[in-house]
Amino acid sequence: MPNYRRANVTGGLFFFTVALADRSSNLLIEEIDRLRQSYRTIQERRPFETIAVCILPDHIHALWALPQDDRDFATRWNLIKSGFSRGVDAKPRSQSKVSKREKGIWQRRYWEHAIRDEADLERHVDYIHFNPVKHGHVACVADWPHSSFHRFVERGLLEADWGGDMKDIAGSFGE
Template identity: 75%
Template structure:
C-alpha cells in the first residue's frame, strides 16, 4: 500500500473531482452534497473559508482545528456519504477491490496555504472558477459559491471579477 505524505498545517486548498469529467452529478445532487458536507463538518469540525461547487468538481479552502491536519478522513466521509445510494457505471476490478463505486477520482489535490497572500490567491481562484470554465459570464451569477458570503460580509463587491461579455478575445490555459 502506498503511503502518501500529506501536508501538515491548518489551512488547505483542495480540488476534488468526479471520475466522469462530463458529469453534472454535483450540481444535480447539490442538496445531497450539502447535507453530507454539513454532517461531516459537525462530526469532524472544520471551517470552510471558501468553496465553489461545479458540475464535475469542487474547490475548497478549509481551516482545520489546531493540531488536526486530518483532512483525508473528512474527504473520505464526504465522498463516501455522497456516493452511497447513487448509481454509477460498472466499476473496474481495481475499484471493486478498494470498495469504490467509481463516482470520484481516487485522489484529490491539496495544497497547504503558506500565508495571507497565498490564501487570497486561492480564494480568488475558487470564486472565479465558474467563469474560467465558461459556466457564467460573471462570478455573481454562479450560486454554488462562497462568493456570495464574501459579498454579504462586505469583503468583496458584487461586481468583483467583472463581466466576461465585456472582454473581447479568447484566452486559453
C-alpha cells in the first residue's frame, strides 16, 4: 500500500480538491445546504480561513489558511465529509468501506498542495474560480452560484466579467 505523505506546514496556505466517489453524481449541489452546514460547523469548531472555494456537482476546490500554530487540515476534511454524509443514504460499497464505517459517498483520498508563493496563490485562486467553466457547467464564471468568485467581485478584487465569456468560443478544451 502506498505511503501517502501530507504537507507538514504549520499555519500554511493549502489548495484542496475533495471529490465524491461517484464522479457522475450531482450530490454536492443537490445537498448544498447540508454541505454548507457541515463546512460552517467545522470552521467554527476548528477555525481556518477560506481564501477561495468552489463547489461543483461532484467535487470541491478550496484554498485554506490555517491558524499560525495549526497544521491539521486532515481532521477538518474528515469532519466536514462525515458531517455531510450523516443523513445521506449509503451508496453501494466494498466490504473495506463497510468495515471502516464509510458510506461510499466520498473518495477516501483528496488532493492537497501547499501554496509556495504569491504567484502560486494567484494561480490556484484563478483555477478555483474558473473551474465551473472548465467543466462546462456555465459559460461565464459569474454564472456559477457556488463560488467565492462573487465575494471577490464584491470586495473589488476581480471584475464581474473576469474569465471572459465562453458562449462564443467553439471547440473542446480538455478533460
